[in-house]
Amino acid sequence: MIEKYGEKEEVKEKKKLELPPLPNAEKGKVVMRFAPNPNGPATLGSARGMIVNGEYARVYDGKLVIRFDDTDPRTKRPMLEAYDWYLEDLEWLGYKADEVVYASKRIPVYYEHVEKLIEMGYAYACLCKRDEFKRYRDAGIECPHRNLSPEESMEVWQQMLDGKLEEGEAVIRIKTDMKHKDPAIRDWVAFRIIYESHPLVGDKYVVYPTLDFESAIEDHLCNITHIIRGKDLIDSERRQKYIYAYFGWEYPVTKHWGRVKIHEFGKLSTSTIRKEIEKGTFKGWDDPRVPTLRAIRRRGFESEAIRNFFLSLGVGENDVSVSMKNLYAENRKIIDEKANRYFFVEKPVLARIEGLETGELEVEVELPLNPAKGGIRRLKASSEVFISENDMQRFEEGDVVRLKEFCNVKLVDKEKNIFEFVGKEMEGAKKGKNIIHWLPPADSMECLVLGSERDYYGKVEKAVIKEKGKVVQFERFAFCRIEGVFSGIERGIGERGIEETETGELVRAIYTHP
């Protein structure tokens, strides 16, 4: 017994997922960061950033800072609630932020830095129109404003701050190299004028830094040692290194990962989700059809599964296209032994069993509650039971089927759903698909299961109401998370394509995965 246990432990140890070592990482000195823009809630994609950065901070006994790069109140307008949602999600995934930074609250700091750069002649006020500058850039020619004296640039900068200029009239550019072979690097924009109230800081500022500038300054100020992010930001490094050189700072070690595409969610972006929510297609940011962490959590996924899923993806620079099935497999490993078992009869039909003796009707049928932990649950024996139409269709008259743990019955009239009692013992019934789940009307209640592809309606054991908030397995159906008992409009029926039948109470559950 002890030996066996030891073996098991060893196997578990082996399976433990690990990230590759971080270059130049010293235990206790690593500072990682996760830098989202809260223009919507965290998605599965954000989870990768939280997990990889959080994990490195953890294994190196380092620090994790979460920084909100919320410097565009218009195009990527932050969402007020999302700030805290990010913090919650991070915590749910098992990581704690040692420091929380809000870029929009630190704008004066960026002002100071750019002013220094202007004074040193490394940044200048550019009055070119957008298209005008694009032509200079593509041709590799310096624009006329590049040689403005620091004093002249400062004057324009002051006018920008004072709100004396229109949007687009002037920007601050960082001097790089107008002949740089990569046009993306040439004299990039550090500040622009935006007349728009910011959700967090209101109308306090009209000049906002771009991500490249803000994050360059903050990474240094926060003492970030390693940056791991998507490869869409790979150019940032080449741009920001100019600033680092001007200030004599050392650029953190960087690593970039490729794009993750999850088959099941296709091209659902934050902005399309928002649109669909506004249109009413999705019920909210935690609608089970949406790839947000809130929705994933509501569906009953364990954070440990999400973590393993992303660790298995590694930090490679190539793009990956992966299926939710992998996540299901990870989650199943964790919840299979935790989840209690119940019967949920989808599309119930009431079947009548003839020939049951009174004695056989006075008993309660015992069913295993949990194959790993043991325990039993009870259902009343009954001469009328709900079975699923999905099962009913498959049977022919004369077939003997097993009502799991209850009795064997023979179908005698398929039209009227009439069965005949055969016996209590197993023998005579074929194993496999002929063992079906069932429910006595007295022990059942209405149930709606909200799924990611479609919803399911049926009857469930009354006893599941004890499982509120937990994931259970509806035998021969799927793992589901029980949300609770609802009535009235809370029921959710009728809104999602399932016909309203009754108006009483029902159990609402969320489909986790098969």
Next chain:
RNA sequence: GCUCCGGUGGUGUAGCCCGGCCAAUCAUACGGGACUCUCGAUUCCGUGACCCGGGUUCAAAUCCCGGCCGGAGCACCA
């Protein structure tokens, strides 16, 4: 078009830096058997990959060159 980056089974991933121990790891998927009063779990077996072409070398998934394919950036977005 310009600039970067990447290409290992169906899907991910290890190995590549420091060539041989790689007829290539692990997971998942798939096929089949066992077990189980769930279509879940467990268990056993099986299928299946180094993008192509040159070069260097006694030896290349690993180094070099060329091609092909894929991706990202070229915003007063993040």
